[in-house]
Amino acid sequence: MNSVISHLSRLDHYLCEVQPWGPLKGLRRGIVEFLYFGVKEARACLFAGLFFVSIFLVPRDGLFGLPRYDVLLIIALAIQALMIWTKLETWDEAKAILLFHIVGFALEVFKTSGPIRSWSYNDFAYTKVLGVPLFSGFMYAAVGSYIIQAWRLFDLRIRHHPPYWMATLIALGIYINFFSHHFIGDYRWYIAACAVGLYARSTVVFRPYDRDRQMPLLLAFVLIGFFIWLAENISTFFGIWHYPNQLGAWSAVHIGKWSSWSLLVMMTFTIIAHLKHIKTRIHIPD
Template sequence: MVTTSIAGPLASSVRQLLDFAWTQTRACAFAIALLSGVAASALLPGLPVARYDLLVAYGVLLTLLFWLRGWENGRDVAVIAVCHVIGLAFELVKVSLGSWSYPEPAVLKFAGVPLYGSFLYAAVGSYVCRAWHLFDLELVRYRPRLTALVAAAVYINFFSHHWLPDARWILAGLLLVVTAGTSAHFTVRGVRRRMPLALSFFLIGFFLWVAENLATYLGAWRYPYQLDGWQPVGMDKIGAWSLLISVTVVLVAVTRQQHGRQKTEDAATVVEGC
């Protein structure tokens, strides 16, 4: 009798966990497809078109597919486009400073950065947008202005620390302060759950680090210590990704707030009309 009473809640928890994992996988669809393309391109025989250039075409086709299938709406595509721009700027500076490199040749390559590189950041934007939809995500007690200000400082610090003192630990502390009490509410199997926003940053950062190890192993790009043979990416990158993901979340949150205000205004107009 006792065993049965325990088994019920345990089975329910397992189903919740599996559903959560499956929904996360669906949210990662663009990233999974992109990395699969990188892996497949590494296995292709010699072609007249450079691998990096093929991946640009593949990334564009993926973007069109997700939009035409309705997996991402116009608002999502706009956010992802901003992620492209932010990512490309990030790549141009970091590659010029030797932080990492794209050693293979390509026609669609500018200042050492292949244009497909920005699709890696677009994949992160796609994940956040799709997760917002699939989990019916809502940020509670969110401080949009303060969080956006710290996120902007985080982004700038990834450039400025090459010439000025690195403020990432200070910014990490500030991010914890401005997100204190902020939680992400989401739905799994009809049950509403919540997670501290700061914890979600860390968990996403961890899985981005795992993805980065896979991507560098497949030759998506190379860190200097990987040029003579692949080596695991240092765990310090978990912290870097945990900070950088705040930029994407802030961007998506802005569009959701604007959409929410528009819905409220439309509803008010309907009521007035009645």
Template structure:
């Protein structure tokens, strides 16, 4: 597992954790079923680590729903906001997130809160009306849920040392992202063009292939497939959050039911906005062409093979 340099470099805390785990994993078999199982286990651990902000937020939301008393002096929404602030402070203080990355997370927070204010105003979804830490009908913890997506994006970039072949020009992706963001607002007053925007995303990113390193090997995946997979897991998290009454769609007010699968299109488009914001602090890097990985074990001096998923 090569430790990247530059904007995507591991934080101090992550380098220490990485060194500890690599020392353990290096003793495991490199080939055969055991080798594949090692890669799969490391993939899961890295994904969990990338999701630490979002996972902590989701755990707090679920715990507040299950155990926070309804008659408590401090409103549930305010508790969620204070918990979200504490999580963010802990991320930076624990050096799990750099100040540079914090800037893009804050930007996600602002972009998300603006959309929340509009969407709650037009009735797309709603929050419980309690608490004082809110802007209009939007409790302040809602912005942290968008920030959690931003945190995941910047963390997964460095943890998997992401590289991109045929990445489109950033100004083109910025135009597409701006159109997507605008459509989240204009679709209430004019024709919803989300399917046209999805086609534009497919056209712009269709040739792009993402390379990522798990442990010993570098893998390839079409970037569009990565967008779909991340959107799916955000949709699953949304189902947990709405079940916990963090917010509700109009059709769920009379009784909870799973969020429509049609929302996957919205999350897919949100992924594009997320990716574009992250690329402005961490520009997409080209493939490393199988250069040797920096690893403590002797075999790492050999070029890392590239495998294709599936």
């Protein structure tokens, strides 16, 4: 275990070191930056990667007499404990991730409830509460963990971020709409239009190797949402949960879920942006 921690620490130090290969130009620079970007992304996905590998490897019948959902909960708790013990996440960051877990679990309980049944967890588990396995909240927490890790590895900074109170209102609107659209209509696209106007000038600055690069913050939300949508397709393929149209035979998750995940990423980012050490890297114009 100590050896693994030591290797991770050395890898992080190497990835965050400026110009470890010296000044580069032309094609060589492009290749090195691309490789660094890929490795940093993979490293930032440590929690999510280990968790989803577990989803693939744990048999449907479970392990050691425990149902699959219970085994996944134990694995998720072990990964989270490891992240804190190795100081890959601080206690403040862990508290924010716990909030994602609670927010996600509450949404899961609602979406799987009898009158709604947007999706279902059909397998038995000892750790099911109100029909939802407790491990499910970690799927939302994994998104927060990724953003927190990427923040440090890519030396992220945000320019022209909207005022916090406006961003918080949008985040609340996104979350409430996940519930309310079952009763009063789906206002997702109205909220998305407001978010586009609010974040239109926002830019994320990141450093793959030794030079700052930038992209629209909205594009970052959309790209992360896309990869979560891909992960959702893989998870439903392996039968972790099912949508109503997947009960007879598996089919791809509707492309419309991509927009939902992108909005959820925006909401997650807003929670993380309130962490003290991250606030210092966010520029809000006067």
